[in-house]
Amino acid sequence: MKKGLVISCLLATVALLSFKTNKIQFAIPKGWPKPVYDFGKNPLSLNKVELGRMLFYDPVLSRDSTTSCASCHSPFNAFTHVDHDLSHGINDRIGKRNSPALMNLAWSSSFMWDGSINHLDVQSLAPITNPLEMDESLPNVIRKLQSNTRYPNLFYKAYGDSVITGQHLLQALSQFMLTLVSKNAKYDSVMRKQAAFTEQESKGYALYKQHCASCHTEPLFTNYSFENNGLYVDNTLNDSGRMAITKLPIDSLKFKVPTLRNLKYSYPYMHDGRFKHLGQVLNHYAMGIQRTPTLATQLQKGVFMNNEEKFYLISFLATLNDKTFVSNTAYGFPKKYFEQSEGL
């Protein structure tokens, strides 16, 4: 009896302590800019990140419990869709854009190819309610989670409150996504002076700096601006990009500059997934650029590259693939929760 009491007291203290030490400090890789995300308003903790991870992989977020965030953002593909050009949602409904790879989101100032979303915390509302994606409503998701056997407890652990709110749900999803930092590619080792580029990679790096760096800027390999990189308009989609949001003609055909990190895993490329191989991307820049009025000035003259140069550039781009990112078990499917499912 007494022993039991002592042990439970001890356990309670440990639990309390671990609640306190639960905080995680978001590490900014050396030489990277300050994140845009305001961690002060949503401080990271282990339990919140874990809750977010579970939500990210749980199809309960969709109307018929078939589609999770990970259905379109798979960890093995740097959190984009495997092999699909356009996203593939509930009941095989096809969306109008390619799902972007998810990484280094703490530095992003807007979300979606057209920047329609202004903050990571409200990003998840879009797929949850989009009829072509998860086709659910937030109040209904909350009802389902509240009556679930596991979630009230997990929300309690994360927030000290088992009553689930939209704010907590959305912020937990953000917490998990914020931890998806890719910073261990060969390029990063070279920058940290722990490795060196081969001769080909060095030549490719120089070409990258000359032709690509103005938009795909180091170290995140995007400057998060909206640009028209000269793609021809696919008239089955007629996607005007950023203009749909700002209604300004100068934004016609502009899309958010995507990162060049982890391209090995995130094919196909561009907002509509039109290119399957990097070779096609380079051919586009070298000879496929369409001269529309909003074409970026840097691309007006085209990017001349011979085959050798393309080869160097592709060698360099390969140094941006981060194997530790796609194989990180902390980002993967949270098996332990889903296995012990009904019991908890």
Added chain:
Amino acid sequence: MLLRPLLLICLFCCAQVVVAQHLNLRFVPTWGGKPVDAEKYYKLPSGDSLQITNFRCYISAISLSVNGKIVYREPNSYHLLDMAEPTTLQLRLSNIPKYDAIHFSIGVDSIMSVSGAHGGDLDPEKGMYWAWQSGYINFKVEGNSNLCNTRRNEFQFHIGGYAGKDNALVQVTLRNVDAPNAMTIEIPLDKWLQQIDLRQQHTIMSPSAEAVQLAKQLAATLNIQQQ
């Protein structure tokens, strides 16, 4: 010796208590001067009819002033009024000073619209946050009318927008008030809807110049009475 200052302090405190007052604000969406009944079909002068099934609206940034100087700002001043939940239509400000004007906004400011997911009345689960393009919906008026050539004759006005010239946040000020303890703010939806040609305009679901115009028109129809 010590008693005197104590007494003075006490008196001073009492005076403070007397000066500090409260204000009950009652918002009433109306048709023909009477609270809107969501079950009822209203006749329009043209003979057409109309039902209002939903009215929800953010009231924010409530403040009080004297001679144009702000003397009180309600902390965390974001309230979601919902016609279907009468308790949400009553707001109370406690411990307020004397004032001669009251100010508030219809809608949610841009700072809240760009800073992520908030709690309480601002929680996106309230259904007043746009999913596909970030930003709060300042107010919603929904219903149906034989004038609308839409699915189930529905009209849906989701009025919002925080950026640039599509900013649909509107300020309301009532001057020359005598610091009453209660005020009724009538929202005459009949007047507002009758300025809209429902045959032409029945669906607004995103920020636009029309949305800004309709927000201004709502603010202009408000009828505020002191009690």
